[in-house]
Amino acid sequence: MTDHFTACAPGRVNLIGEHTDYNGGMVLPAALSVGLEVTLAPRSDSAVAVTSNNYDAPAIRDLADDAVGDWADTCVGALREANALGLLDGGATLDVVSTIPEGSGLSSSAALIVAILKAARFANAGANAAPLTDIEIAIAARRVENQYMGVPCGIMDQMAVALATPGTAMALDTRALQYDLVALPDTHELIVVHSGLTRKLTDGRYGARKAECDAAKRYFGTEDLCLIDWEEAQNADLSEAPKKRTLHCISENLRVHTAISALQNRDIPALGQAMNESHVSMRDLFEMSLPPIDALVASATDLGAVGARLTGGGFGGCIVACIAKSERDTWLAKLLDRHPEARLIDAVSAAASGT
Template identity: 80%
Template sequence: MANIYTGSAPGRVNLIGEHTDYNGGMVLPAALSVGLEVSLAPRSDSAVAISSSGYDAPAIRDLADDASGEWPDACVGAIREANVLGLLDGGATLDIASTIPEGSGLSSSAALIVAILKAARARVIEGPSDVDIAIAARRVENRYMNVPCGIMDQMAVALATPGTAMALDTKKLAYGLVPLPASHEMVVVHSGVTRKLTDGRYAARKEECDAAKRYFRTEDLCLLNWDTVSASDLDETPKKRTLHCIGENTRVHAAIAALDAGNIAAFGDAMNESHVSMRDLFEMSLPEIDALVASATDLGAVGARLTGGGFGGCIVACIEKGAREDWLEALLSRHPESRFIDAVSGG
């Protein structure tokens, strides 16, 4: 009987820094308590056999199969990548236990790929580092699953530590851990609108950013000058996307400084400004999300914003610790289609 190896990864919430990770900017994700665990048994054939408590399962695929746009793609892609890395030499039988809501924008696919690669790494004495695992996981999404994501999700679920946020420079892959406040919680609420990175709208935003990169001859939209971009004759849509990236990158730096200084009000301001930018400049929000964010702040959140790739999924709100229960009850009574997912804090 084949040996069984395990790997795990958390979900993540991005506190601020949306769509900056493939534009040369900063992000500030934090690990959640929801996550997933994978058990992996190597196989001598090329089959990838999957059972799961959190996905439609079972599924049987082959390493030679092309991506189909369905959830098993992440498993097949991860096992293919594990073979490239020398961690496996064939297929695998996988059992997945997940508490991450699918389509929530909390990096379920990144966590799944990272957990599989970590399980495969457990077979060898000296395997790739966690950073290398994150880079490999991004390759799976970019090259096999055809999702043009940046590196944030993979780095966050491979490296983030509970109770801290990861201040990640996605251009340099340099990162530091920023303690979350003990006085407040970062509360994640699902809007009730499910999203998929493969539905085309995420890719369209990426293409609009690529058009701006060609115009300005840079890969790093986040590092451009606001006034220079505003005054350019770049088409209006890619210009708006670029201005979001510039402003969002500045807000991430401000949010990190605010957390370091214990200035929760300034941190909340950055979150609120981020949502406005995502709504008006990057145009990645939805009326249901906007209403949920407005209610969150109206009911007492210091700051609230859409989190994730956009077009559904979750919001994250900064709430004083003792006020969370009453705040959440009031919020869900206004928005019964929404549901509580998780809360993280320091201390």
């Protein structure tokens, strides 16, 4: 009888700190109640057989397959990495049960890779080698996206889904891979609303922004755009797009620090202001928003949210808004009435996560 090994990983929402994780900065993600569960059965051959409730499944692939641009690449890449790490010796049969909307910007791919690697770690639990830590799992998961799937992402998503704790935000220094858990508000909720526009990290626009950041790194001679002096960047003889991306990274990193202090001091207005300023920067400097997203964010604040912003890689997906718990139901009903294409995904706070 084949052994089965099960692992879970949550989705994540990034409260603030967009595109800073591959530019030497801070991020502030939080775990969601939506997530996924993977059941893995090791195989003696090289086949990758996947069933799922939420993806275009079943899918039959092979460990030797190159990435082809579909969702099953995530499974193939994760199992290849599990073999490289010595956790498995061959393919696997996978069953994936997910409540994370695909293309939502809530790290469905990172959660799937992390869950597969954690299930493979369980499968290897009887081996003599020391088990991989969750941080090592996160680093390995990023390798899958960078090297196999060709997505030039940073480390935030993988760290958040591998290590985040419900009811807290992870104040993560992506340079040192050091983090503190900060309690979320108990008077307010952070509401995640899907815009109705799906996104895909492999569609080229995310990669284009990464390339513009890389051009700025070459100009300044550093990997840490977030730590450059604002005046130095403002006065640099640099083309418009890389300069704008740099200015976003610098200011966004400062906003993350502001948001962390705001959470620690229970200063909800300061948190909201940082979120609002973040969206303006993503729209005008990083140019990763879209008019329907901007309209949804504007409605969120117009209807009473303390702050709201696009979250995730951009070009679709979700917004996150901070709203008083006592006003949540009325606010949400008005928002969804004004934007019928939008839908509630989740809500997180100090007291509990989930809707």
